[in-house]
Amino acid sequence: MTYTISSSERLRKSAADAETKALLYLMNFHEDHDEIHYFIVDFFNDLTGMDRMSDKLWDIQSKGASNSSPKALGKELVTLFKNFVSEFEFDNFILFAGGVSNTVRIDSTKKVFKIDNIEPNGLKKLKEGLLEECKVKTYINDSDITTQKINEFLNNVLFVIDDKEPSEYVKSIIKNHIALIPSKDELSTIFNEIRKIQSDKKNTSPVEGISITSTDQSLNYYRHLTSGQIKMLVISRIINRNPFDRGCPIHFVDIFNSFPVEIRQEALEDCKLAFSRALFNKNTPEEFWMLFNETYNKIIEHPDKNVEEIFGLLNRNIKQACPDFDVLSLKYFIATVKEGLQNDY
Incomplete structure (x- = not known):
């Protein structure tokens, strides 16, 4: 089983808004978003989501135009079709579009739909566009361009219409x-x-012509982001610092100094690891943000209280809902947030 990287998109220098919106759509709005760990940039397609162990792939093509005709949409599907007929198994095929003309949808209120919501004449034009584009692409074999395969492929495509501002996609995190x-x-x-981070991934060493024999090998070229990295960026901006880029937070020093000398560094690392596990635990994302929100509010409301006092003010049920934290690591977490916010009050 071999997959060779080949794409007409390779000359594009930067990730457009549509590509970043597509990433954040996968991360926060797609029904499988909790499963997606990696976001691979400009490798299999504009963007491909992958689960933690490379067992499942969400392939996505983005199109920024706001009024695409059925035929134009069909042409944009060609890279997704290439992956559909490849030797690799892609589980989802998504066309993320900036907007479509009035001749596309039967029910224009639907922002996420399959081909059963495409007007019959529009579907005919869409197939024409896809067929024309397939025939001019050297990376698709003529033997794969059949009515049966095209119909089977289209039945597996999810169409998503972008209906949000960039700020709304980030807010959803x-x-x-x-x-x-x-x-x-x-x-x-x-x-x-x-x-910008997404764009930088596109501008690493060229991958055109590279062949791989398994989907996990795509990660070797480091053209990926993870959901955790994006969450970390958001948290860093909220508290004005990266919570892991320095040593002991100043508001944790008294607790740190009370540890036996011989275990201080080990205990500090344990606290950092617990914070990291809590942040990246996909089973309790809402619980983590509730705890973050509660901690943030208490620090803002009581800027003169120390970490021990803030810990005592936190709602017991909210604390218990994040199983990755224990008492010491939660106090480390509070100290980290407090240090990041200290210039705000």
């Missing part, structure tokens, strides 16, 4: 915790940072 949500301008700035 934080969910509904109002106290944590920065201004619209700040959210847009974070979006731009994610877009």
Whole structure:
């Protein structure tokens, strides 16, 4: 089984807004978002989501145009079709579009739909566009361009219409915790940072012509981001520091100094690891953000209280809902947030 990287998109120099929106759509809005760990940039396609052990792939092509005709949509499907007929198994095929013309949808209120919501004449034009584009691409064998395969492929495509501002896609990471949500301008700035990181992945060493024999080998070229990295970026902007880039937080020093000397560093590392596990635990994302929100609020409301006092003010049920934290690691977490916010009050 071999897959050779070949794409007409290789000359594009930067990740467009549509590509970053597509990433954040996969991360926060797709029905399988909790399963997706890696976001592979400009390798199999504009973007490909992958689960933690490379057992499942979500392939996505983005199109920024806001009024695409059925035929134009069909042409944009060609890279997804290439992956559909490849030797590798892709579990999902998604076309993320900036907008479509009135001749596309039967029910224009649906922002996420399959081909059963495409007008019959529009579907005919879409197939024509896909067929034309397949015939001009050297990376698709003529033997794969059959009516049966095209119909089978189209029945597996999910069409997603972008209906949100960049700031809304970033806001979705934080969910509904109002106290944590920065201004619209700040959210847009974070979006731009994610877009730049995504763009930088596209500008690493060329991968055109490289052959791989398993999907996990795509990670060897480091054209990927993880959901954890993006969450970390958001948290860093909320508390004005990277929670893991320095040593002991100043507000944790008294607790740290009370540890026996011989285990201080080990205990500190344990606290950092617990924080990391809590942040990246996909089973309790809402619980983590609730705890973050609660901690943030208590620090803002009581800026003169120390870590021990803030710990005592936190709601017991909210603390218990994050199983990765114990008493010491939660106090480390509080100290980290407090240090990051100290210039804000």
